[in-house]
Amino acid sequence: MxxxxxxxxxxxxxxxxxxxxxxxxxxxxxxxxxxxxxxxxxxxxxxxxxxxxxxxxxxxxxxxxxxxxxxxxxxxxxxxxxxxxxxxxxxxxxxxxxxxxxxxxxxxxxxxxxxxxxxxxxxxxxxxxxxxxxxxxxxxxxxxxxxxxxxxxxxxxxxxxxxxxxxxxxxxxxxxxxxxxxxxVGLPPVQTAATGIDAMVHAIEAYTGRHKKNPLSDVFAREALRLLAGNLVTACQDGSNRAAREAMLLGANLAGQAFSNSPVAAVHALAYPLGGHFHLPHGLTNALMLGPVLRLNMTEAAPLYAELADVVMGPSDEGTQGRAAAFVDFIGDLMDRSGAPRRLRDVDVPQDSLPMLARDAMLQMRLLVNNPVEVDEATALRLYQDAY
Structure with a gap:
């Protein structure tokens, strides 16, 4: 039953x-x-x-x-x-x-x-x-x-x-x-990478959301992530590739429908202060914070990460924890290959600004409540330090 x-x-x-x-x-x-x-x-x-x-x-x-x-x-x-x-x-x-x-x-x-x-x-x-x-x-x-x-x-x-x-x-x-x-087609590689990763964040956070995750948003999120993960690097390296461009645009759209109904969480909550203080593009700030938040959420979201691993890497007999870790590694490697900046220091965020960013992230409780793991100010600071 x-x-x-x-x-x-x-x-x-x-x-x-x-x-x-x-x-x-x-x-x-x-x-x-x-x-x-x-x-x-x-x-x-x-x-x-x-x-x-x-x-x-x-x-x-x-x-x-x-x-x-x-x-x-x-x-x-x-x-x-x-x-x-x-x-x-x-x-x-x-x-x-x-x-x-x-x-x-x-x-x-x-x-x-x-x-x-x-x-x-x-x-x-x-x-x-x-x-x-x-x-x-x-x-x-x-x-x-x-x-x-x-x-x-x-x-x-x-x-x-x-x-x-x-x-x-x-x-x-x-x-x-x-x-x-x-x-x-004319979108530059770095912008293609940042916006593509932004869409992947939408799909992942919708799929792992604490409150409004639902069967329909799950379907949209899985297919979005399949399209995005499978075409991101190609779209960055060959911007005129029609199939890759079409897959990325449809994937971003499906991810948008997913997170509009199952809202985003800590990645976005920590990205907003970076954009507000340092005027960094929204997609880039999400890309910078994705890795640290994925690692934080492993304690609660591992079963869901394991399911997403099957979507982007194919089925496997590996256990839940190993499969979830493989998913996090896969996303990190994908971001590396896309050419998107990976560290806050790479985009000139001062290290002494991290406590301020952590305080400001606490203003985003409407998003933080959706995260699989609770994020307080001390946790936010550790995430920014991890991203630095």
Missing amino acids: TNAIKPFAFQTPGSLTVEWGGAQRLGALMSGWFEARRLLIVTDKFLNESGMLDPIRASLQEYGFAVTVFDDVVADPPEAIVESCAALGREQGCDAVLGLGGGSSMDIAKLAAVLLIAEQPLSDLYGIDKVKGVRVPLVQVPTTAGTGSEVTNITILTTGETTKMGVVSPRLYADHVLLDAQLT
Whole structure:
């Protein structure tokens, strides 16, 4: 007799389209998704000035879309970016939003879709389920294979010098997501490595989460990790490899759906202070903290690590502890081969800042409670020292 299934809920965007080159026919796709035609594209200056938007804009205009581009998105976006984005959209009468880019662009797009017509100020949206009313149609198109932001219901904003706050709501789920791996072909190797490892962290933490782990998120996490682990090095070494790029983008997407329903834990909690104080990319900070946290969690998560070892390495008769240790070693070797920085000292984090980082990590209790092993300030400091 099997164990009874614990109650769980699983939420995700309305539709997903996977198509190589699909961004070049976005007009045809989006014209069938909704009637709105005054579109606000949320992106960054690099993507806009690189020419990547040109064929996309042409396709949209061919199908009757009036396009307004907001390209002031930056990493770790502050509140002012959201406010100016929404203000531009209102000024131009926009009635739909397209997020195009990395996690920051897609996060800003989520809130812009709400704020274009919301009666609530941004300050009232922080927290869980604080967003009221409706929003305009929202489409997300990622250009990196990492954050999974296109399928999550959370936006993180920088609210002070180093502090961040989140908006979490089902209304932030996109109506439609397009995965066009052709858009990721120009991503440099180091960024490919960092974003790919970020996605692997999402899958691992979703699979080992203490509270909301569920059968469906497990399926997504396992398949995500299989795709990511099997293609990370190839994507870093041969960025034009279509099969590897497609596998990485789909893997990141599946990992995003997994952790949106079974939240992340200590890796992310320790990564956030690194990003806040030293302005390091989010994917890179996750990569730096993954190894130490995996080793810490071995005491509780070994059976689950052993299951993931079968996913990435194939079946084995090895015992649980040995198999779990092999998984941790496999992930470490994979990160080494990807070329991503592995030590805090390699990215100029001062050693005397580690106690401060440990204190700040304690502000992330909403994530730390999901970790298989309890993390207090002393433990956090040991993890930063391990990563140094």
